[in-house]
Amino acid sequence: MPYKKFVEEYSLYRKFKVDRLPPKTDQLPVVQVNMECPKCASNQTFVMTNKYYENCGHTNFPVEGLVFRMVYMCVHCQEFERVFYVKVDENRECLMKVGQYPAWEIKGDANIEKLLGEHSGYYRKGLICESQGYGIGAFGYYRRIVEETIDKMLDEIAELLSEEDLARYQGALAKTKETTITQEKIDLVKDLLPPILRPEGMNPLSALHSALSEGLHAGSDEECLEFAGTCREILVFLVNQVAASKAASKGFTASMRKLLEKKAQKNC
Ligand SMILES: [Zn+2]
Numbered sequence: 001m002p003y004k005k006f007v008e009e010y011s012l013y014r015k016f017k018v019d020r021l022p023p024k025t026d027q028l029p030v031v032q033v034n035m036e037c038p039k040c041a042s043n044q045t046f047v048m049t050n051k052y053y054e055n056c057g058h059t060n061f062p063v064e065g066l067v068f069r070m071v072y073m074c075v076h077c078q079e080f081e082r083v084f085y086v087k088v089d090e091n092r093e094c095l096m097k098v099g100q101y102p103a104w105e106i107k108g109d110a111n112i113e114k115l116l117g118e119h120s121g122y123y124r125k126g127l128i129c130e131s132q133g134y135g136i137g138a139f140g141y142y143r144r145i146v147e148e149t150i151d152k153m154l155d156e157i158a159e160l161l162s163e164e165d166l167a168r169y170q171g172a173l174a175k176t177k178e179t180t181i182t183q184e185k186i187d188l189v190k191d192l193l194p195p196i197l198r199p200e201g202m203n204p205l206s207a208l209h210s211a212l213s214e215g216l217h218a219g220s221d222e223e224c225l226e227f228a229g230t231c232r233e234i235l236v237f238l239v240n241q242v243a244a245s246k247a248a249s250k251g252f253t254a255s256m257r258k259l260l261e262k263k264a265q266k267n268c
Helices: 004-009 110-132 135-158 163-176 182-192 204-217 221-267
Strands: 033-037 042-048 067-074 081-088 094-101
Touching: 004 033, 033 067, 110 135, 110 221, 135 163, 135 182, 135 204, 135 221, 163 182, 182 204, 204 221
Parallel strands: none
Antiparallel strands: 033 042, 042 067, 067 081, 081 094
């Protein structure tokens, strides 16, 4: 699998879109992944030790609709294994895990849970739903977190802006208080994000806006699962990044102050 992120992060039944996969099992690329090894008690590189075609009868088996097995072994201890079952769709445009051992980890990220505070219960429930493929539930929980934290988050973003950007932002921020609809709030400020919150030119608020809107119209668990995963990733990014930037700028101000005080003392 050329898709490290898919193997490492995707929960069961969440669709992973791909450009057309190669047509035969012996042409599928093999990728290393980095995951936790409980035996080594750390993150380790895992390599695939079996072949995609092991149960197919011949090596160049067509991949359309196929369910194949991937066995990954920790290169450090050479003992701990992770096993995945993956289904290819009929058009070779989509992969989906249909089995995984050990189970997809419902790993509450201690840092995120602390930052989310009273909302962390919903975060954990969202993860549990995701792990079972309950997309509608997961989406509902993450959406609730966004709704409950959006005002605070937008206020905190204001603290990261330069003075000239701040004036524009604050005008928009004031308007966000006039609506109770989360998507409208996001729409008002999404184009005013500071560069520090735009990794590689991407705009997480725009992405969150469309995930929330599209997720509301998604019918099945399967469709919702995709939007739920996107919401979670963006939420984690924003919460982490806002907190890190605030801490960094606080540190910056403190060290600036120290420097200035030193200078002032020298001048006396
Ligand atoms: Zn290991």
